[in-house]
Amino acid sequence: MKLLETNRLILRDWNEQDLNDLFIILSNPNVALPADSSPITTLCECKNILDYLIDMKNNYAIELKSTGHIIGTIGLNEDAKRNADTRNLGFSLAEEFWNQGIMTEALTAVIANAKSITNKLSAIHKQNPKTEHILKKFGFQQIDVIHNIQRRANEVPHDEPYYILIL
Ligand SMILES: CC(C)(COP(=O)(O)OP(=O)(O)OC[C@H]1O[C@@H](n2cnc3c(N)ncnc32)[C@H](O)[C@@H]1OP(=O)(O)O)[C@@H](O)C(=O)NCCC(=O)NCCS
Structure with a gap:
């Protein structure tokens, strides 16, 4: 990913x-x-995820300039409906x-630069x-619902709103 910089942050691979x-x-x-x-419980699990993030090159590490530590993640991953022209925006913060x-x-910078990567962003939660x-603040609009999502084996399948932002 192209390195991005804001007042407090560096967004990088x-x-x-x-x-x-x-x-x-x-x-x-x-x-x-x-x-x-x-929640992950071991460094070994974490290493597997980190290796994936390094290999995929579709997720930003959010580095706080004042400490040099990584405090969050922003991903532009596969769309929940598997649309090839759309990337799913996901984020988390310590x-x-x-x-x-x-x-x-961070999202202001990522969304401003996302057009070089994709034409559409999607998001679910x-x-x-x-x-x-946050999604509505950036202009995302709910256009659909994804049914029966089950990300974890012990989870009851549930529906999630599906949002789109045309870039
Ligand atoms: C969601 C998350 C990434 C947001 O990061 P953040 O840096 O705290 O977000 P910001 O401070 O930039 O913005 C938060 C906005 O939400 C608003 N907000 C805070 N609590 C809220 C709540 N309970 N309901 C609705 N809005 C809320 C704030 O007022 C602010 O809006 P504003 O800028 O219009 O005033 C972070 O809190 C997080 O990682 N949370 C836990 C995991 C999570 O929810 N991940 C998202 C999975 S899709």
């Missing part, structure tokens, strides 16, 4: 040195569960940095009012 910072983000149930994933405008700052607020 993942690398091997990001393991411990990624673990802090993904092992926190308060971050993982609203994103409908299970808990101590919530509600300081950091994701808004599981009853997450904060995510819904």
Whole structure:
């Protein structure tokens, strides 16, 4: 991904040195569960995810300039409806940095640059009012519902709103 810079942040590709910072983000149930994933419990699990992020090159690591640490992720992954011209926007942020405008700052840069990657962004979420607020703030519109989503084996299948932003 092209490196992006904002006032407080650098958005860049993942690398091997990001393991411990990624673990802090993904092992926190308060971050993982609203994103409908299970919190990770081992560095080995984290390494597998990090290797995937490094290989895929479709996810930004959010680096806080003041500390050099990674505090969040923004992904432009496969669309939930598998539309080839659309990328699914997903994001998460370490808990101590919530509600300081950091994701808004990061998404402003990512969305402004996304046209070089795709024509359309999509997003889905599981009853997450904060995510819904952020998506609408950036102009995403709900155009559909994806039915019977089940990301984890022990999860009851559920529906999620499907949003689109034409770039
Ligand atoms: C969702 C998340 C990425 C947002 O990051 P953030 O840096 O805290 O977001 P920002 O501070 O840039 O913006 C938050 C916005 O949501 C609003 N907000 C906060 N709590 C809210 C709530 N309970 N309901 C609706 N809106 C809410 C804020 O007022 C702000 O809006 P504004 O800029 O119009 O004032 C982060 O909180 C997070 O990782 N949460 C846990 C995991 C998660 O929910 N992931 C998303 C999965 S799809």
